[in-house]
Amino acid sequence: MSYSLFLIIFVCVPLVVLIYIMRAHLTRGIALALAVLILLAVIYTTPWDNYLVATRVWYYDPALVWNVVFGYVPLEEYLFFILQTILAGMFTLWLWRRLYPRDWA
């Protein structure tokens, strides 16, 4: 399975569903909070993940990526950091509104 197909099926599809469910609650504040988390996630994960691939802790099949590689890591992996942050973040916000509505009153 290509890395991009993995991202579409397992990450983008549930993300689109979550964004649709949360569409009425996506404020500027939420977008800003997620943007800050994404920035920190990419900055903090990039050197670590490059080290992992450089030392072959994990490796990818070059035939299954777009062949756009920054350092040792293919572009799809960077997209995964970003999309995972939004996916887990949006799911958390969905839970949060349900479980502690007073925080959002």
Add this chain to the structure above:
Amino acid sequence: MGHTTYLTLELIWALPIVVIQFLVGADQILRRWKVWLLGILIPSIYLTFADSFAIVGHTWTINPDLSLGVFLPFGVPIEELIFFLLTNAMIVQGLILVAAPGMRARLGRMLGVLRRGPDALPTDSDLPEAPTA
């Protein structure tokens, strides 16, 4: 380099951030413990399940010489579940810390102390007079 390499690198990388987040706002996180627990667990289990398709499909491979060799159902190395638990913990805790009511003021005070030292904290003279008995 050995079978604990991947696990060790995960823990060294992620635990300092998890600890710092608790130092900044453990009270805010624990007050919302249901969000904390489910926000970490459900995405982590889901992503570990998704991971099994990428591993079976050879999209990526965890080096058997640098991992424990302990596998979850569907052949996913246990380090992958640990990776998702740690990364989702950083995401969920980070989100609670930036989005909880009242955290803006606390983060502002903490950044002030980091930049200017304890002088940035309010002093006794800034506080309202204590009532006399």
